Structures are given as structure tokens and as C-alpha cells.
Amino acid sequence: MRVALIDNGSLEPAAHESLRAAAARVAGRSGIRVEAVSWRHSDRVGPGSLDGGAAWTLAPWIRARVSEGERSFVLVPFFVSPQGAIGSALRRDLEALSLEAGGLEFSFTRGLDAGADLAVIVADRVREAAAAWGLVRPAVVVVDHGGPTRASAAVRDAVAEAARAILGASVGPLAAASMESPDGPGHEFSRPLLFDALAQPGFDAGDVVVAPLFLSPGRHAGPGGDLAGIARAAQGRSPRLRCHFAELVGSHPLATDSLSDALTEALGAGTRR
Helix, strand or coil, X not given: CXXXXXXXXXXXXXXXXHHHHHHHHHHHHHCCCCEEEECXXXXXXXXXXXXXXXXXXXXXXXXHHHHCCCCEEEEEXXXXXXXXXXHHHHHHHHHHHHHHHCCCEEEECCCHHHCCHHHHHHHHHHHHHHHHHCCCXXXXXXXXXXXXXXXXXXXXXXXXXHHHHHHXXXXXCEEEEECCCCCCCCCHHHCCEHHHHCCCCCCCCEEEEEEECCCCCCCCCCCCCHHHHHHHHHHHHCCCEEEEECCXXXXXXXXXXXXXXXXHHHHHHCCEC
């Protein structure tokens, strides 16, 4: 049996470095070997850009392990929600790899969206940001990537609501938003977009903590990412607005503690397809 911590993948070296660091923390806490594997993209990062050599992506990693005689795999999802469009596409790829290899066993542990940990992490990140900048009762926007299915939006909304309850009177108004949304009707569940949320009363002036529901830095999150660009554009539109970014959720100790517990629980109780 081989265990992998798996994310969506990115062309940004920092994203795969974050995945490797998280895999090392999960392995250290669980006592189980955990490899860092991206679903897609990360194998195109130049190996010289990553300490430890080139990144593995799912299909080559599975094929390499199968060539060594391995037939059983446990995947720990490093996604905010593994139940949305990405999760469905990932499972289709796994089914195709199993068919190619003549039958493989794949199991998933629970993800971060299965309990209350995400809301606790977001609340901690907001408190840290408020303390770092000396903010008093700032407004808060919890922002995810956005997508074509209701599953990820439901996680975002539930996390935002639970974080609001945890933070209580220490913050001002709190809203949920997405970085982007598919065009056309039928995707209202993923809105408002961050740029639009930062134009609403209570969020269009003064101090606003933007709390990204992202696990790793990359093209979207982190310094110079799309979220930072959206915030700058919103501040250009509303000169009295001051956006402050909370740290990402994936580097919080509770994130890898939770995933480590999920792995040991799954291996102890028998993993589920």
C-alpha cells in the first residue's frame, strides 16, 4: 500500500513545496510514509525550481508504483473540498488508471471539509491578521476559488458561518465570496465575487480582512496572486478601503493534524472507496 497527499497541482513551485511540507508533517505525526503527489500540472515545474527534484503527478506516480508491484493506494485529499468538480474528475482519472492496470484499489481518507477544523483555522487566521495590523473589529471576507458545482460553495458558506460564530464580536460584518464564477445563469450559488463583495456597504471602506480558503500559495493565492490583484483593484475603486490578507489555511498546524488523524483513522478502520 502507498499513501499520497494529493492536491490539484500548479505551475508555481511554491504550491508543490507547500504540498511536500504538508506531506512531511502528516507523515511525521502519523508515523506513516506519505508522498506528495499533484493531480496535474506540477510535473511541468522545472526540477531545478524544487528542492528534492521534479514533482510527481498522479498518472506517472501510479504507473511507477504499479511497475514496482503495488496495487493498493490511499489518497489524502489536500483540497478544501474534494467533493466538487475537481474531486469528480480526479475519481474518473483513477478509474481510468485502474482499468489500464487491470484493477487497482484506491481509497480516500476524509478531507478537511468533513469537520469543524476549517472554521477554526479560518478564525485563527483572521485573529492573527487582526493582531498583526492592530485592527479593531475589522470586516471579514472568506473567499474560495469558486466553481461550477454547489458542493464547494456549500463548504465555503458553512465555514464562513461557523467562523462568524467563533469570532463573535471581535470582528465586524463577515461575508463569503468567490474569486471567480462560471458565466451565465445557474451559478448564483458561487457569488458574490470578491471584487463585488468589496463594493458592498460594510466592506467598501475601512479595514477588511480577506481570509482565503486556499491551502497553498500559487497563481491565485499568496503575494502577487489573483486575489491580491482583485483586492488592489477594489482599493483603486474605493480609496478608503484597506484590505489585509490572512494567511492560507494549508500551513496551519491544525490542517495537517486533522489530515494525519484522518489517515490513521482510515487505516485503522479500513479505508473507504
